[in-house]
Amino acid sequence: xxxxxxxxxxxxxVDSSVSAYLLMKSGFETAGxxxxxxxxxxxxxxxxxxxxxxxxxxHYSFDLREDFKNYVIADFNDxxxxxxxxxxxxxCNKHIKFGKMAEIAESLGYDKIATGHYAVIKRDVSGRFLxxxxxxxxxxxxxVLYMLNQTQLSRTLFPLGEYTKSEVREIAxxxxxxxxxxxDSQDICFVPDGDYAAFIGKSANYRPIPGDYVDTDGNLLGxxxxxxxxxxxxxKGLGIALGKPAFVIDKNPETNKVVLGDEERLFKTEVTVCxxxxxxxxxxxxxxxxxxxxxxxxxxxxxxxxxxxxxDVKIIFDEPQRAPSPGQAxxxxxxxxxxxxxxxx
Numbered sequence: 051x052x053x054x055x056x057x058x059x060x061x062x063x064v065d066s067s068v069s070a071y072l073l074m075k076s077g078f079e080t081a082g083x084x085x086x087x088x089x090x091x092x093x094x095x096x097x098x099x100x101x102x103x104x105x106x107x108x109h110y111s112f113d114l115r116e117d118f119k120n121y122v123i124a125d126f127n128d129x130x131x132x133x134x135x136x137x138x139x140x141x142c143n144k145h146i147k148f149g150k151m152a153e154i155a156e157s158l159g160y161d162k163i164a165t166g167h168y169a170v171i172k173r174d175v176s177g178r179f180l181x182x183x184x185x186x187x188x189x190x191x192x193x194v195l196y197m198l199n200q201t202q203l204s205r206t207l208f209p210l211g212e213y214t215k216s217e218v219r220e221i222a223x224x225x226x227x228x229x230x231x232x233x234d235s236q237d238i239c240f241v242p243d244g245d246y247a248a249f250i251g252k253s254a255n256y257r258p259i260p261g262d263y264v265d266t267d268g269n270l271l272g273x274x275x276x277x278x279x280x281x282x283x284x285x286k287g288l289g290i291a292l293g294k295p296a297f298v299i300d301k302n303p304e305t306n307k308v309v310l311g312d313e314e315r316l317f318k319t320e321v322t323v324c325x326x327x328x329x330x331x332x333x334x335x336x337x338x339x340x341x342x343x344x345x346x347x348x349x350x351x352x353x354x355x356x357x358x359x360x361x362d363v364k365i366i367f368d369e370p371q372r373a374p375s376p377g378q379a380x381x382x383x384x385x386x387x388x389x390x391x392x393x394x395x
Contacts, residue, residue, distance in 0.1 A: 055079045056162040057155035062094030064229045065166030067101040068218045072209040081108040087118040088240040121145040127254040130278045133303035134377025139194045167191045170211035179203035181388040186214040196381045196391035197327045261306035274308045283373035317370035323392030340382040
C-alpha cells in the first residue's frame, strides 16, 4: 500500500471535485469514490464520473444505503423520538465518511482518504495530529469533525482547508467542471423538504402521540401534536395563543409533555456533555479555558471545561447561552485549534 495513493469522496459537488484536482496536481495517485447514501444517487454519481474523466482518474461507486439507514437514519429517528435533537452529519462522518469509506479505500489499496470538508489538519512536533478551523471561516466545518481520532486524522486529507469558497469555484470553472456553479446543499440530505416529522413517521413507522403543553409549574396550557414536532427554543408553529410569546423550554418524552415558558428560561450557564473526544490529548485531566459552540451556526463563546465523575465533561460558560439542546454537539476550541467535543445531555 502506497502512502501516495488517496481516495477522494466525491459527492458530485464542487468542493470534493476540486479536492481531487488539487491532490492530483500535488502528485498523489488519486481516485474518486461516490457513495450512494439515500435516494437514487444517479445525478451525484454522474457528475462525479464526469469530473474524474476530465482529470483522467479512476472512479468507483458503492451503494451504502443500507449502512446509512442502519447507522445514520436509525440514530436520527431514535433521538428525535426520545426527545433529543440530533445532528445526522456528525453520525454520518463517524460511521460512513470516516468509517466505511476508509475501509473501502484500504481494501482497494489506498492508504489515505480525502473529502471536501473545509478544515485543516497539522502535525505537531510530538507527531500528534491536530485539527484546526479552515481559512474560510464562513465555510469552516471543523465543528462536525471533532470526533476524529488520531488514526483517522493521520489517514485523512482536507485539501480545501487553506482555500476560500470563491477560490474553489474559480478552480472548478478554469478546469471546466460541470459542477463549478452547482449550489451548495443546505438541507439534511435525506429530508430535503425539512419535514422531519413526516420523514420519521414514514421511515420509522412512527405515529406521533399528542400530549399536553404545560407551564413550568405543570399547569395545563393546551395540547401539542407530538414531541417530535418541537425543538428547544421554538416559538413558531406551536398552535397555541397565550397572550404573550411562548417558547419550548423543555420536552419530557416519558410524560409526553412539552413545557412552554418565557425565553429567559432557555439560557443556561452550565452544560454537560457525554461521549467526549479530545484531539490534542487523550483525556481532559483538569480545568481548561476554551471557547465552545453548541450548534454548527453558533459563535463559540468563552467557557471553562472540566471533567466530572463518570467520564463526562461540564462546560461553564462565562455568559448564559440560549437553548443548549440534548443530542446536539458541543465543540471546544483554543483559538483555531479544535480541542474536542461531546454530545449534550
